[in-house]
Amino acid sequence: MRISAQSEDFDISLEIERLKENRTDLGAIVSFSGLVRDIHGDKIIKKMTLEHFPVMAEKELSKIGELAKKRWPLEGLTIIHRYGELSPGDNIVLVITTSHHRSAAFEAAQFIMDWLKTDAPFWKKEQTEQGEHWVGAKTDDDDQKNRWDK
Amino acid sequence: MNLIYFALIRENIGKSSEQITLPNNVTTTGQLINYLMTLGDNYQAAFSQSDLIRLAVNQEYVNLDHPISDGDEIAIFPPMTGG
Numbered sequence: 654m655r656i657s658a659q660s661e662d663f664d665i666s667l668e669i670e671r672l673k674e675n676r677t678d679l680g681a682i683v684s685f686s687g688l689v690r691d692i693h694g695d696k697i698i699k700k701m702t703l704e705h706f707p708v709m710a711e712k713e714l715s716k717i718g719e720l721a722k723k724r725w726p727l728e729g730l731t732i733i734h735r736y737g738e739l740s741p742g743d744n745i746v747l748v749i750t751t752s753h754h755r756s757a758a759f760e761a762a763q764f765i766m767d768w769l770k771t772d773a774p775f776w777k778k779e780q781t782e783q784g785e786h787w788v789g790a791k792t793d794d795d796d797q798k799n800r801w802d803k
Numbered sequence: 804m805n806l807i808y809f810a811l812i813r814e815n816i817g818k819s820s821e822q823i824t825l826p827n828n829v830t831t832t833g834q835l836i837n838y839l840m841t842l843g844d845n846y847q848a849a850f851s852q853s854d855l856i857r858l859a860v861n862q863e864y865v866n867l868d869h870p871i872s873d874g875d876e877i878a879i880f881p882p883m884t885g886g
Contacts, residue, residue: 706859706862706880712862746886772864775884777885790882
């Protein structure tokens with residue numbers, strides 16, 4: 654499992670290559686990238702700043718990864734989350750799951766993203782033409798996470 | 804005790820961390836929040852909505868009834884919005 658909280662950008666194809674190495678048993682690789690959008694509701698986003706809790710951020714990402722590995726037969730897993738100042742179009746987060754079959758890879762990637770939204774210690778602040786503000790947590794995100802309870 | 808603040812709570816309080824000595828009657832995370840709110844308007848503004856407060860003691864998420872002691876590192880922050 655590769656976990657990273659970092660300010661630098663990531664290279665999706667390089668990260669996929671790392672998981673493939675010389676393996677020929679992987680039937681499925683799913684990757685999810687989250688990007689900075691330039692519009693949020695009726696506001697134009699000029700910049701986004703991501704604050705994080707150093708060390709704990711990576712610990713929490715690892716915990717979420719371990720939970721996913723317990724539920725699905727994953728062969729490989731990468732979770733990268735950026736922090737610092739970002740612009741529209743920039744990468745924020747990358748999740749890659751590999752498995753023998755697609756359903757495990759798809760479901761695990763979605764599970765990781767749903768958990769990460771509410772449980773990883775990162776906070777977004779948006780800079781708009783009207784000024785800057787911290788993004789509020791959405792109850793929607795709690796619902797998305799809770800659907801995995803059972 | 805070492806306190807760390809993040810995001811809007813950090814901005815409202817006006818500092819990212821501080822050292823405090825716990826009064827004897829403060830033994831839980833909830834009591835700590837109530838105590839901090841007596842320290843000034845900036846703390847009151849930071850903690851005015853209790854449903855928007857999250858805590859970690861020694862980097863583990865806890866609720867407002869969690870026991871605390873002087874050697875702990877306590878982080879206080881709003882609900883997370885990463886991803």
